Amino acid sequence: MINCNGNLSENTSCISISNRGFNYGDAVFETLKVSHSKVLFLEDHYFRLMASMRILRMEIPMNFTMEFLEEEIIKTLKANNLHERTARVKIIVNRVEGGLYTPLNHNVNYFITVNSLDQEFYSIVEEECVVDLFKDFYISPSLLSTLKTSNKATNIVASIYAKENDLDNCLLLNTEKSVIEATNGNIFLVKGNEIKTPPLSDGCLKGIFRSQIIEAIKKLPDYTLVETSISPFELQKADELFITNVIQGIRPITRYRKKTFKHAVAAELLNKINIKLRLS
Structure with missing residues (x-):
């Protein structure tokens, strides 16, 4: 109905x-x-x-x-x-x-x-998630690019590209060639004790779960959140990469090109979100 x-x-x-x-x-x-x-x-x-x-x-x-x-x-x-x-x-x-x-x-x-x-609370998906950059089209940063509108041609074509190339997802770039998001969620990068995510001014979606993760990171004593542009060159140097959206929660990226990643920080953050939901 x-x-x-x-x-x-x-x-x-x-x-x-x-x-x-x-x-x-x-x-x-x-x-x-x-x-x-x-x-x-x-x-x-x-x-x-x-x-x-x-x-x-x-x-x-x-x-x-x-x-x-x-x-x-x-x-x-x-x-x-x-x-x-x-x-x-x-x-x-x-x-x-x-x-x-x-x-x-x-x-x-x-x-x-x-x-x-099927899934009531959020849990880490242990399945492989292999990603690469999508460079056929770029997102022009603006207030409109942060909205969930029915104008999502780039996300659609990138998703098709991923399927055609045996990828699980693609990372989208803006016109400045900075990584801004995945086809279906926001992107976070962990390097040492720093966790980065692109700022809204770079053109990424103003994600609901993105906001929840940002608040959860601020409560982690051992990590610092930085909202800053992410260069493609940083991806292979990261300790963790993960995608967030309100349906899946967190989807850890397991491989980008020749680099494989852990997901310990992602699991810790997701646990904090689940505790918050149980208490609310």
Whole structure:
């Protein structure tokens, strides 16, 4: 069952061929993890969604409160018998149809879809994760590149490139040739007692789990967080590399070219996140 503007539907007939998200990428989205009807990091997701809508000059409905969206999420989960399980939830907000590049108005539609997940809490994936750089296209750093919009052509092509070359992921570069993120998450680099992650000004996604990891790092007495540009040359010198997103949590990179990596720091950080979730 799909939630279309508050109405539950068994098919996608509620989505018009004239949908502006489909035609022009005039849409933003949030991907959330829900465990037994508890939306993880709800406040962070809500404020990022509101900020994204404002940046794209969408009209935010008066009823779009955090409580309203939480109720709509739970309603959709119950309709799909997932309210007592762990699920992946996607909220898409697009401007209503009408106009070409210039919209006729700024009102919005929203859609909520849900899918089941096997993993309740976060855990380190022990499977091999081999990555390389994607250099066919580059991300231009701007406020727009930090948002979760439906304009993700670079991520799509990079994901296809990874599959064609027997890679598990690719690392994206900005126009200054700095590493900014993976195709599906933010990137962190551990070297000695320093943990680096690219700043938002480099064009990386303003990730929800990125923020959680940054806060967790600040509580580690033996490590220092540095938000700074990461050169491709630093990757092979790192002790650890890992990717973060709100669904998987942390995915350690096991190999980049000829260099293999550990994941002790990643495991320690993920344990702190899980403790925080259990206590909240």
